[in-house]
Every structure is written in C-alpha cells, then in structure tokens.
Amino acid sequence: MTSIEKRVQDIKEDLDFFEDELQKYEYIIDLGKKLEDLEEKYKTPENIVHGCTSQVWLVCEKKDNKLFFKGTSDAVIVKGLVYIILNIFSNSSIEELKEVNMDIVYELGLSEVITPNRQSGVIGMIKKIKEYALKA
Amino acid sequence: MFKEDFPYFKNSEITYLDNAATTQKPKSVINAEMDYYENYCANTHRSSFGDANKATLNYENARVSLQKFINAPKKEEIIFTKGVTESINFIANSFAKKFEKVIISSLEHHSNITPWHMQGRSLSKGLEVVSCNENLDFDFRDYENILKENPNSFVSITHISNAFGKIHDIKAIIQLAHKYNSVVMIDAAQSLAHMSVDVQDLDVDFFAMSGHKTFGPTGVGAIYIKEIFLKEVDTYQTGGATINEVDFDSSTLLDSPYKFEAGTQNIAGVIGFAKALDYLSNIGYEKIEKQELILYEYLDEQLSKLPNIKFYNTIENSIGSRSFNFKNISHDDIGILVDKMKVALRVGHHCAQPIMKQLNIKGTIRVSLAFYNTKEDIDKLIKALKKALKMLA
Numbered sequence: 181m182t183s184i185e186k187r188v189q190d191i192k193e194d195l196d197f198f199e200d201e202l203q204k205y206e207y208i209i210d211l212g213k214k215l216e217d218l219e220e221k222y223k224t225p226e227n228i229v230h231g232c233t234s235q236v237w238l239v240c241e242k243k244d245n246k247l248f249f250k251g252t253s254d255a256v257i258v259k260g261l262v263y264i265i266l267n268i269f270s271n272s273s274i275e276e277l278k279e280v281n282m283d284i285v286y287e288l289g290l291s292e293v294i295t296p297n298r299q300s301g302v303i304g305m306i307k308k309i310k311e312y313a314l315k316a
Numbered sequence: 317m318f319k320e321d322f323p324y325f326k327n328s329e330i331t332y333l334d335n336a337a338t339t340q341k342p343k344s345v346i347n348a349e350m351d352y353y354e355n356y357c358a359n360t361h362r363s364s365f366g367d368a369n370k371a372t373l374n375y376e377n378a379r380v381s382l383q384k385f386i387n388a389p390k391k392e393e394i395i396f397t398k399g400v401t402e403s404i405n406f407i408a409n410s411f412a413k414k415f416e417k418v419i420i421s422s423l424e425h426h427s428n429i430t431p432w433h434m435q436g437r438s439l440s441k442g443l444e445v446v447s448c449n450e451n452l453d454f455d456f457r458d459y460e461n462i463l464k465e466n467p468n469s470f471v472s473i474t475h476i477s478n479a480f481g482k483i484h485d486i487k488a489i490i491q492l493a494h495k496y497n498s499v500v501m502i503d504a505a506q507s508l509a510h511m512s513v514d515v516q517d518l519d520v521d522f523f524a525m526s527g528h529k530t531f532g533p534t535g536v537g538a539i540y541i542k543e544i545f546l547k548e549v550d551t552y553q554t555g556g557a558t559i560n561e562v563d564f565d566s567s568t569l570l571d572s573p574y575k576f577e578a579g580t581q582n583i584a585g586v587i588g589f590a591k592a593l594d595y596l597s598n599i600g601y602e603k604i605e606k607q608e609l610i611l612y613e614y615l616d617e618q619l620s621k622l623p624n625i626k627f628y629n630t631i632e633n634s635i636g637s638r639s640f641n642f643k644n645i646s647h648d649d650i651g652i653l654v655d656k657m658k659v660a661l662r663v664g665h666h667c668a669q670p671i672m673k674q675l676n677i678k679g680t681i682r683v684s685l686a687f688y689n690t691k692e693d694i695d696k697l698i699k700a701l702k703k704a705l706k707m708l709a
Contacts, residue, residue: 235678
C-alpha cells in the first residue's frame with residue numbers, strides 16, 4: 181500500500197464512523213473550518229481549479245523530491261474536501277503522485293460530492309495535483 | 317393531488333424542486349413510449365406495413381397535437397428536434413446567419429448565447445444585448461434604441477428566464493421588433509410547463525419548445541416556423557427521410573416539415589410529447605396557473621422569513637423559479653446539505669453565466685416549481701434550508 185492509499189484508508193475510516201449522513205457533513209464542515217487560510221496573493225487565476233462550481237485555489241511547492249500543497253475554497257464543505265485532499269496528497273513523492281489513480285477518491289464514499297460529472301471540483305483538484313507532479 | 321399521476325413520486329422519497337431543469341413524467345407519457353416500443357416499434361415515413369403505418373400515423377398526429385396546442389395555422393410549421401438547444405442551433409445556422417445583427421437579452425441561458433458566438437458574433441460585433449433593470453425586467457428603452465440602430469436584425473429572446481423565472485413580455489418584444497423590420501425567435505424552453513401559448517396571437521416568427529421541460533420525454537422538442545419563412549430556412553442536415561429524389565449528381569428535397577427532419581427521429585419521444593400535451597390540456601392551464609400562483613406566493617413568503625436571504629427580483633412578472641442566496645454562505649454548501657435531506661434543487665449559475673457575472677455572483681440557489689408540487693414540499697424545503705443554515709453558521 182502506498183502512503184497515499186494508506187491516507188485514503190485512514191480518512192475513510194474516519195468518515196465511516198458516522199452512520200448519519202448529516203453528521204458526516206458536520207464533520208467535513210469542521211475540517212473546513214480547520215483549513216489554514218490561504219494568503220490572498222495565491223488566489224490568482226492560474227491557481228484556480230477548473231471544474232468547480234465553487235472557487236477553489238490550489239498551490240504547489242516542491243521540496244526535495246516531494247510536493248506540498250496548499251489550498252482553499254469559498255464554500256465551507258468544499259473547504260473540508262480541500263482539507264481531505266491536501267491531507268491525502270500533500271507531502272508525497274513526485275513519483276507517487278504521477279501514478280495517482282483518480283478513482284482512489286471514490287473509496288471515500290462521498291459519491292454525492294465527488295462525482296465524475298463535469299462539475300466535480302475534487303476530481304479537478306486531483307487532476308491539477310497530477311499535472312503539477314508531471315511537470316515537476 | 318396531481319402527484320398521483322406521476323410514478324416518480326410513488327417511487328422516490330425526494331422532494332423534487334428542480335422542474336426548470338426537467339419535469340417528471342405522467343404515467344400516460346411513460347405508457348405511450350412503452351406502448352410504441354412494446355407493440356408497434358417500426359420506422360416512420362418509409363415502410364408501408366401495418367406497424368410502420370401506425371408509427372407514422374401516431375408521429376404525424378403528434379405534430380398536429382403540437383400545432384393545435386400552440387395554435388399554429390399549419391402542421392408543416394412544426395418541426396420536431398432534439399430540444400430547444402437543437403432548435404436554436406438549427407435556426408441560427410440555417411436562417412439567422414444571413415442577418416448582420418442578432419439581438420438577445422442579458423437574461424439568456426447559454427443555449428441562446430453560444431450558437432451566436434460560434435458564428436463569430438460577440439458584443440457589438442454582430443451581437444447586441446438588451447440589458448435588464450435592477451428587478452431583472454427587460455429594458456424596453458434599451459431594446460428600442462438597439463432596434464433603431466439595427467433594423468432588419470434577428471431577435472432571439474427567452475420567454476421565461478430559467479435562472480430567475482422572469483417572464484418577458486414577448487408580445488411587446490415581437491411587436492417592436494416587427495416595427496423595425498426584424499425577425500423574432502422566442503426561446504420557450506420554460507414556457508409550456510407554466511402557461512398557454514398562441515403563436516398566432518403573438519405573431520412570433522420562430523418558437524423553440526422543449527419536450528422534457530413540459531412533462532414529456534427527454535431528447536425531444538420542436539421549433540415552430542412561421543409559414544412565410546419555411547422556404548427561406550435552409551436544411552440543417554439532410555439524409556434519410558428528407559429526400560425527394562437522389563442520383564449521384566444531385567438531390568432534391570421534400571417540402572417542410574420532412575426536409576428538416578433528417579434520419580430516424582425520436583419516434584417514441586415525439587409520441588410521448590404529444591401525450592404530455594394531452595395531459596396538460598385535460599387539466600387546463602387555468603387550473604395549472606392558479607395552483608402555481610398559490611405555490612409561488614407561498615414559496616416567496618416562506619423563503620422571505622429566512623435570515624439574510626437575498627433575492628434578485630420580486631415575484632411580479634415571474635413564474636416557476638425563485639433564485640436566491642444567503643449572505644456569506646456558498647450556494648454550493650446549501651446544495652450539498654439539502655440534497656442530504658432529500659430535497660432536490662439546483663445551485664450554481666444555471667447555464668446563465670453572463671447574468672451571474674452582471675450581478676457579481678457565482679450562482680444562486682434555485683427552487684423551481686411545477687403545478688404538481690405542494691405546500692408540504694415547500695415546508696420540507698424550508699425545514700432543510702433552516703437546518704443547513706444552522707450547520708453552516
């Protein structure tokens with residue numbers, strides 16, 4: 181199991197703890213509130229994630245052979261999802277990120293918000309993360 | 317209880333308030349489609365055996381149903397399409413491209429914007445946009461100024477805004493356009509679900525209609541073309557069913573409507589669409605409009621009690637859809653949470669990004685009603701919104 185797969189499993193376990201769907205989203209809202217603020221200077225058009233109905237910004241930093249991500253959104257639940265995605269993918273090796281399978285996030289069971297439709301911001305984020313890795 | 321006519325409401329626990337996106341289908345529509353596939357599935361206008369004749373007859377009867385429904389003088393003026401988007405693209409490419417200027421309004425949805433961009437038209441370069449006032453009313457003064465400067469234009473305007481439910485006074489819009497020798501197409505995507513239409517009374521030149529937004533099947537719609545324009549409209553695509561005679565040097569086309577309906581059409585869909593029109597006729601628009609007004613006023617009254625709600629228009633001259641936001645709360649968050657509470661509505665830009673940009677918003681929360689909705693549906697919505705607001709506070 182790669183470190184990314186391991187982190188997905190950990191988050192899945194956290195989310196599976198909630199039997200009630202609304203409680204799960206309360207938890208995601210709380211995660212959104214925990215997300216570190218992204219400085220205004222990073223909220224530029226090139227950092228916008230395409231495919232989001234809400235505004236999502238994603239910033240990448242390279243240290244040694246690893247990529248670190250920062251991001252935020254103007255919607256609270258989406259912020260929570262950004263928190264989850266950053267936790268899964270940040271601090272990963274470029275090689276591992278290049279090989280990321282988009283389907284990995286479906287395991288989180290958030291199919292209503294992480295859908296393969298054209299408005300899915302989460303898929304857009306992972307695509308952008310992969311692009312950063314391929315360019316790094 | 318109109319809901320009893322709709323199997324969806326028996327099978328689903330969802331409080332369905334996304335009728336501007338698509339409507340639910342009555343049992344009679346579903347049965348008619350099933351009947352075609354199960355009992356007489358054959359192609360139209362080609363073969364002459366019994367089932368083929370029956371399919372052709374029912375298909376052509378559907379054309380007459382729609383003709384009568386909108387009071388078109390002739391059945392040749394009714395062309396079936398995939399829907400409003402195809403109807404607009406058809407007329408844009410086969411007729412309106414000959415015009416120097418096209419006039420739209422700022423409340424158009426993308427289906428009545430992008431076809432013009434594809435022709436290379438942009439603001440003031442072949443495309444003129446009539447503005448709306450603070451209450452999203454069509455600005456007739458601006459419209460007349462544009463027409464004065466650009467007579468002989470093609471005007472393409474929505475009847476009812478999908479994003480805000482705003483009803484344009486299309487009769488006045490058409491009259492003014494004709495005064496300046498312009499030709500008018502009305503995008504009636506949202507119309508037939510809410511109000512009766514008489515194309516002769518309106519004196520409209522082109523009228524684009526949707527099946528699935530009118531309790532009919534998806535993938536079917538129509539365009540009414542006033543007879544005097546039938547010969548001026550070029551064929552959009554040709555092939556099977558459009559042809560009179562073909563050899564390897566040339567082809568001659570049939571007359572309207574056949575020359576405009578290339579290939580095998582959505583036969584079951586067209587037959588189902590006619591059943592939806594029958595269903596509406598049996599209830600009658602008087603009853604439908606009365607029921608919708610009660611619901612619309614109740615919706616507005618209940619929503620208005622919610623804290624920090626922001627509307628963009630009053631409910632005067634509006635129907636069906638109510639669009640709003642809450643201060644400092646993302647419409648996306650509301651959309652996700654009310655979905656968890658089994659309430660279906662739409663959040664976002666509603667395929668009308670230009671007006672959202674004009675209002676300086678990313679989108680709205682849109683509740684869109686049909687006559688089968690109830691006050692209980694609205695109560696469930698309000699309860700879900702209150703809970704979502706509490707969670708997001």
